[in-house]
Amino acid sequence: MHPEAAAENAVPLARTVRLPWAELPAGVRSAVGERLGSPVTAAADQTGGFSRGTAARVRCADGSRAFVKAVSRAGDPFTVRLAEQEAAVAARLTPELGLPAPAFRGRLDRDDWLVLIFDDVDGHISTVPWREDELALTLAALTDLTERATPSPLPDLPSWGGPGETWDSWRQLLADEDPLTDVADWARREAPRLAAAEAGFSAAVAGDTLLHSDLRSDNILISGRTVTLVDWAWAARGQAWIDPMIFALCTAVQGHPDPEAILLAHPAGRAADPDAVDSALAALAGRFVVSARQPATWGTAPVRAFQRAEAATTIRWLQARWHRG
Incomplete structure (x- = not known):
């Protein structure tokens, strides 16, 4: 059901307009592959949530997977601030804490883009x-x-x-x-x-x-x-x-x-x-x-x-x- 449906019993969806992985600058996509140790060969764009940046499950040439979020610093400041907040918290949610959070593989700052990389959760x-x-x-x-x-x-x-x-x-x-x-x-x-x-x-x-x-x-x-x-x-x-x-x-x-x-x-x-x-x-x-x-x-x-x-x-x-x- 579309989130703008007016019926009182409609179920609104958390969905926004995201930039597809394939439309990220080539230098950013290459940098992600370098960080992961293998070039990204496939990506499944994710549409859930309300933030504006790219969100994609990626697979590398060596078969490994990761989850990538990317926002442009030339975009709206609110989205960038949220990404900075998420990166700061994610870096501290270490596995030793035993919390139900995905492992954080780090951040990249490349060509005016902020990129966050996580383990891809199979769920x-x-x-x-x-x-x-x-x-x-x-x-x-x-x-x-x-x-x-x-x-x-x-x-x-x-x-x-x-x-x-x-x-x-x-x-x-x-x-x-x-x-x-x-x-x-x-x-x-x-x-x-x-x-x-x-x-x-x-x-x-x-x-x-x-x-x-x-x-x-x-x-x-x-x-x-x-x-x-x-x-x-x-x-x-x-x-x-x-x-x-x-x-x-x-x-x-x-x-x-x-x-x-x-x-x-x-x-x-x-x-x-x-x-x-x-x-x-x-x-x-x-x-x-x-x-x-x-x-x-x-x-x-x-x-x-x-x-x-x-x-x-x-x-x-x-x-x-x-x-x-």
Whole structure:
């Protein structure tokens, strides 16, 4: 189903416009082969995710494989910054930590291009809506991740969400007397309560667990009983319930009917302070509402569609939580 489908029950896909491997400069492609020790003879371009750069599974003349991401420094600065963040984190996620991350083979800076090279993970992205067996497998992997990542083995990472003062979307919308015509009636009525919940964001999410922070289906690879999390560009520190909350929200955006059940299936989700979770969800909902309104550029219409779905889903989840409360 296309991510811009307007039907309420549509399943939005995380898909963007990427530059194919074959269109990278020849010098960049040759440099990748040199780093891998054998020329690249085949490449399968990957379309999942929202970043703009090249993403490809490559095979070399000697039969070895790798996963390559490449971004042009002449492109948009946001994409380059994300690639720099991912490279910095990936270099520190060493196998000794025992985390479900792909091995990082290093970075290349060639001809104004930044290239990241990883082991190619032999796995597949879950179908959406999620199958129950793959959902259970991923929840078990997230439980193991939380145990291994608390306290964070990367203690100098930023706190999840960044500066608290940037999470004030509902308060700004109210201050601007925004009509909120793009949100559900319930959210318009409850906007002051959402703003009050959002105000506690920084204290609510502060913690010392290493978080992946971006657990959409396209960042989760499943192979047999093994789950690997890719794209750690948004890695941060925070409360242990944040990753399962994000995962629950992403599964709900893509068709699962009950994010609360997914959150509570994780030990940290069951132990979470309900008010803290509400604060995080309120802040996320406001951020999604504002972000979805931004103009679509360089093919970001799928991003905006996904953000609209995230806003609507988060609001519905909060409404259900507050109704039960």
